[in-house]
Amino acid sequence: MSNKKPESVSTNALTARLLLFAAGMFVFGVFVLPPVYDVFCEVTGLGGKTKGQAAENVVAVADESRELSLEFVTTVNQYAPWEFRPAVEKMTIHPGGLYEAMFVAQNLTDQFRVAQAVPSVAPAQAASYFKKLDCFCFSAQEFLPGEVKEMPVRFIVDSDLPDFIDTITLSYTFFDTGGTTDDAAMPENMDHGADSAHGTR
Amino acid sequence: MQAGDPFSKLRGVPIGVRQRRTQALNFPGKRLSDDDWHDGNCANYILRLDGHKKENASAQWHTADCLSEKLMIRKILTGALTLLAAGTASADWELNMPRGVTELSAATQDIHMVIFWWCVAIAVVVFGAMIYSIFMHRKSKGAVPAKFSHNMAAEVIWTAIPVVILIVMAVPSAELMIKLEDTRDPDLTVVVTGYQWKWHYSYQGEDVAFYSTLARASQAARRRDSGIDPETVENYLLDVDKPLVVPVDAKVRILLTSNDVLHSWWVSDLAIKKDAIPGFMNETWFKAEVPGIYRGQCAELCGMDHGYMPIVVEVVGQEAFDAWLLNEKGAVTSVASAEGDLR
Amino acid sequence: MSTAVLDGHAADDSSEHDHGPAKGWRRWLYATNHKDIGSMYLIFSLLMFFFGGSMALVIRTELFTPGLQFIDPAFFNQMTTMHALIMVFGAVMPAFVGLANWMIPLMIGAPDMALPRMNNWSFWILPVAFTILASTLFMPGGAPASGWTMYPPLVLQTGDAFPFLIFSVHLMGISSIMGAINVIVTIINMRAPDMSLLKMPMFVWTWLITAYLLLAVMPVLAGGVTMLLTDQFFGTSFFLAAGGGDPVMFQHIFWFFGHPEVYIMILPAFGVVSEIIPTFSRKPLFGHDSMVYAASSIAFLSFIVWAHHMFTTGMPLTGQMFFMFSTLLIAVPTGVKVFNWMATMWKGSMTFETPMLFSLGFLFLFTIGGFSGLMLAIVPADIQYHDSYFVVAHFHYVLVPGSIFGLMAAVYYWIPKWTGYFYNERLGQIHFWLSTIFVNVTFFPMHFLGLAGMPRRIPDYSTQFADFNSIASIGAIGFGFSQLLFVYIVFQCVRKKGAVATQEVWDNPQGLEWTVPSPAPYHTFDTPPKVTAETAFS
Ligand SMILES: [Cu+2]
């Protein structure tokens, strides 16, 4: 090439670098953005997402001076064949105290079915203060034909909860994840969700 | 109106977005006078609020006649004469964002107008300078080109001034944004679930829940081969079988989620638009200050019938609301049992 | 004008020369010449412009009156989706790549693009990609109907077309990335010896920035749609709430691509009008360097504003504030550009040939699109505007009298250089006025529709929206048919009908492209030209 300047990188080297940069951006899009997004959600409570694992090192010390009202909302996704509702729709709690709430679900079919409950907290700012010690949403729930199950969630609402929040809504959506007990198909799927970086539940 | 005036049909016609979506009861200035009403002018007629249609049988007859024959011509004419009519009829038609019936919808419209006027002001300066230059600095007028290509002072000025303007624009909206997020102390909470393609409303703690789907009349007329003129359907595509009923002056918290794909719950008179996302709970709120019927639509593309899942919010007095609620509790349709029916 | 260029190559516009083009189809299939590839890109994008445009006319015809007259809602959604995909990836982007191919070597004094073979590939991938995309129209379940934004979960309900949609987007991405690499390497390595970066013409500058944007965001889009693919077929749940994913995350990824994409489509148009306005004002571009800095800061800012498309998804207040202010900030460098163009015209000696008319149309109408963009940045107002026809009006003002007018201006400006013949000035001006009138008739009423509450992407509407929809439809049909005039005008030039163009074409224009004969010979700048005070920009 007649007009190559002495200080410039060779065409091939520059092309290779640019290709590498493009590849890097692909990796960034697929492998970096999602986990970063999840961390971001966890910090800000974006989307009302709560942690997918049991909270650790939480000590229950109820702050009797403050009352919160806690509401439960249930949804069944895609007309899935479940009856799913909270045992009580509303409870009054103190921040810092340990509580348990029950949810009732029934498999309305005559087949084995697996469901996954997905929690969401409103207002979203409360999500990171909502600490679950045990939850039926931590794993997929298996149901015998027609089975009715009582499922508990044990939680503490952190007493650091900002003052402007006086009502928290805890919502669970039931997703039907399969109509068989073929243990190869669905549970594996669920594991992926939980193990991968995106499993923020 | 002069009978012989060929433009009489068009002059009084508010061409534009006709005011039908909102029917605030007791809303002064929106009702047409009886004189307007009996003049038999078909173009004028179409613009009337729907409520009037049922009241006047002769006008109804007249309209059917006009609509079938003159609809196309009228549309083309209105298109051509929009600007002409713009000056004459301004009271009765909507060109602008509705002021709405909540404190926040009015504040939103204020902000909208403030930015709009800022834009107009900037446009006058920028376009003015360009137009001046286009007319004065043209070769055919013997303009000799100047040589300059830099002017530090000018560049600093037109970088700095916009920054100031933008801050002036943005700061008042920050205050409003904080209010929009404040969902505390609701008088009533409604869980709204988007479905392909309808809405489900569930009154928290009241054991009242129902689906809200496109009204039958619209449903029948919307088909391609229906043979029904949409102009003859009251609130075409903006009416439902069962509206969301809420009390006036009550803070209503809306919790939003979806059964399937994304939807968005939009009622512009309440200045609310929020996405319904499967697996997630979004929240927003409104406090309607004027009783009335407010209409909106799903705003997020949700598949084939995205255009056919309207929202109707009926704001009524507290007593009427209590009576309505009591009545509803008699005939509860829970989410689950309704789903059972569907299967 | 440097005399060195003329030596030996002045009369080289016939295929008799040793290095002339190959005969027949081989010339095109194996094309490595930047001018041939540029022409192919331009012709392809013109075809796609009419293909996507005819879909727009299907949409507008259906929307002419309330009620469904011609098509069903499912097909309507396919039309809006395909219209957008074709216009964005098939018409606007390839057209600018075509201009880059033709003009960048001519403007920097290079004999060709740096990577001619890659250039060939990046073009020929496109017809393949769009054949695949168009074929989805005939598949069971129809073409994609989820909007070009491809939001899950809706996009996962696409029929058999789904994997083909993803594959064609991948191909478009690969083509754009290769094109971008070629542009960058050419600009970095192939400039005439004395042409420092800051002496480059604005069109080259804006394309350099655009190419970096492409390189940064097209892979992210590819990644996003790949995740859709694995969610659908390989059991991942990036965007499925049931498996711990989040559908909103796709929107973040999409708009991380999508907002810079907006500037990918508009920055080269900025470059074009920055070439044209000085020529017809007979005055150098005002603030060349500040234009460069403005374009660079627009590009940088475009990476930190993406969530302004998502204010209604439920975002923390701090997030809303951040994205509102960062978006408003973009108005500052954009304003600088508009003021600089204004100052370029100020005290010039203007004439109003067709390229100048289109540039002025761009200046006025793009600014209107900018104003509505400003309004959309204000969160509370955006909550009302979002996903309404106001947004449709906004982005069409930015894209049609913005990007498309920029392209039209470029074609009128450089076609005498490409073909050696002037276009018919009278017809060109008629084309401009028809386009300008109809573009406003089409899109201006949409502002009102949106404000009054009409959502976008609906096949039918309530009767109170009827008047403005009819007006918009009339405008759209008028605009669509006016463009046939453009085809006629262009092909008259190609068929050598019209006034013969001189080497300079216009009245003392600046830049190296005017130092080669008209039409530009098959090979130019085999020996690098000298950059003189007259041909350098600064
Ligand atoms: Cu919807």
Ligand SMILES: [Cu+2]
């Ligand atoms: Cu954007």
